[in-house]
Amino acid sequence: MGYFEGFLIPLRQHRLFGGKQVTTQYSGGRRAKKKGDMASDSQGDEKIPKPERLHGRHVLNRYEDGMExxxxxxxxAGVCPAKCIHVRGADNDPENPTSPGERFGWIYEINYLRCIHCDLCVEACPTEAITESKMFEFSxxxxxxxxxxxxxxxxxxxxxxxxLPWEDWRDGEDDQTSGWMRATSPSGDATFEGExxxxxELGYGLRAPEPKQAERDAHDPDRDNGDRPVKVVKR
Structure with a gap:
């Protein structure tokens, strides 16, 4: 590919030339902060829609009764390939327990200078305590x-x-966590889809399951569901 052909690639993606514009005007939350409205998504401060399974900033969840x-x-911490998680457990106070079990997370730290958002910590957690939101804009x-x-x-x-002050949260970025990725189809068994x-969880109750594959395909505009003609190449 020549130099000029390479420059034509972003032009073809622009809306003016019939393509899909990928780049949006986004200030990283600076304009929204100046206006005093962190939920603002207009006038050059809009985030593009994020996938439902996106791995962002972690949260530690609670049960509906408030217990951790x-x-x-x-x-x-043991499964983390980046060694960015530090956890130390302690025995619960029988009179005022922090979690329903015998122990609770006394110390819990995540170093985001090391974290690679692989989500293995979510996979390993036996109680769905740690999940990930869609927010990943740190400063x-x-x-x-x-x-x-x-x-x-x-x-x-x-x-x-x-x-936190250095995070750029917007509406909907903590509505669905990566619990879907780890609990939808255990061991690759499709019968668990939709279950x-x-x-x-505190504040959400029992989250709805991910739709079954047929429902997801029906709402995916980029997937060929048999409605479009298929080009056959003869050899």
Missing amino acids: KCIGCELC FTSRQDAIYTKSELVVDDAGKAKR VGWSN
Whole structure:
């Protein structure tokens, strides 16, 4: 491919030339912060829609009664290939337990300078305590800010992720977590599609399962469902 042909690629993707415009006007939340409205998505501060299975910033969930799901088993830290998770468990107070089990996550830290968002921690967690939101816009000003502690990761009393000053949250970015990826089809068994495979969560109750494959295909405009003619190439 020559130099000029390479320059034509982004032009073909622009809407003016009949393509799909990929780049949007996004300031990283700066314009929204100046207006005092972090939910603003207009006038050059719009995020593109994100896939439902996107791996973003982690949250530590609670049950509907407010108890923490984390039991301090440290499996997430053991499976992490980037060694970015540090967990230490402690025994629950029988009179005032933090979690339903015998132990709870006393210390929980994630170093986002190391995290690769592989979601293996979500896969390993036996209680669905750790999941990932769709928010991935971080703007750290110090290394210490990049190390999230338990107080920053545990959801608030409404079940919502705590929104820190250096994060650019928008509406819907914590509506669905990556629980879908780990609980929809265990061991590749398609019979589990459309079935709830996880426990309730504070603020959300029992999340709805991911639609079955046929339903997803019917709503996917980029997938050939047999309605379009198929070109046959003769050899």
